[in-house]
Amino acid sequence: xxxxxxxxxxxxxxxxxxxxxxxxxxxxxxxxxxxxxxxxxxxxxxxxxxxxxxxxxxxxxxxxxxxxxxxxxxxxxxxxxxxxxxxxxxxxxxxxxxxxxxxxxxxxxxxx
Amino acid sequence: xxxxxxxxxxxxxxxxxxxxxxxxxxxxxxxxxxxxxxxxxxxxxxxxxxxxxxxxxxxxxxxxxxxxxxxxxxxxxxxxxxxxxxxxxxxxxxxxxxxxxxxxxxxxxxxxxxxxx
Numbered sequence: 006x007x008x009x010x011x012x013x014x015x016x017x018x019x020x021x022x023x024x025x026x027x028x029x030x031x032x033x034x035x036x037x038x039x040x041x042x043x044x045x046x047x048x049x050x051x052x053x054x055x056x057x058x059x060x061x062x063x064x065x066x067x068x069x070x071x072x073x074x075x076x077x078x079x080x081x082x083x084x085x086x087x088x089x090x091x092x093x094x095x096x097x098x099x100x101x102x103x104x105x106x107x108x109x110x111x112x113x114x115x116x117x
Numbered sequence: 118x119x120x121x122x123x124x125x126x127x128x129x130x131x132x133x134x135x136x137x138x139x140x141x142x143x144x145x146x147x148x149x150x151x152x153x154x155x156x157x158x159x160x161x162x163x164x165x166x167x168x169x170x171x172x173x174x175x176x177x178x179x180x181x182x183x184x185x186x187x188x189x190x191x192x193x194x195x196x197x198x199x200x201x202x203x204x205x206x207x208x209x210x211x212x213x214x215x216x217x218x219x220x221x222x223x224x225x226x227x228x229x230x231x232x233x234x
Contacts, residue, residue: 103216
């Protein structure tokens with residue numbers, strides 16, 4: 006079975022721009038969660054989607070949004086990028102909310 | 118709010134030796150999961166081991182085992198016969214059991230494990 010895939014793997018943007026990151030979960034997994042990893046704040050939960058519905062959201066500003074499609078693929082969008090948004094964004098999928106999460110390789114976002 | 122604490126920012130172990138990574142957590146819940154994840158330099162987060170809080174028996178996965186002390190809210194990871202490939206950042210994580218909605222993973226700050234020859 007193919008693992009969780011994330012595209013792109015690396016991204017460089019400038020302040021004020023917006024960005025869209027994509028995540029394809031393991032086949033059959035309906036839950037997709039997003040995490041932000043930075044040296045200063047560590048790993049922080051962004052949001053979780055299940056069957057196209059956002060079920061949980063972390064403490065991030067409204068500039069961070071996401072969605073999930075009928076095939077369980079998920080995208081997250083960050084608008085009006087700030088320097089502090091530079092991070093590794095990790096996506097994780099699971100069968101449902103109470104199963105272990107399997108992580109993708111991450112997207113490294115650099116904001117200049 | 119749940120918190121996870123890893124008090125050892127860095128650890129070092131010689132190849133073939135045993136090392137124990139510490140983790141404590143704080144929660145008022147009685148039903149939850151605990152995990153250890155490994156993040157090598159490739160940055161891919163890999164699940165090492167999982168423990169259900171209702172199970173008294175400590176989980177084991179080959180060379181990896183945990184010491185789960187529910188009353189003390191302690192969850193340590195023991196790596197036996199350490200190998201060079203074990204060098205990575207290790208994260209302890211907590212997840213509450215919920216029905217009908219999602220429960221996020223709460224991570225500790227990580228322990229960087231170095232394996233020396």
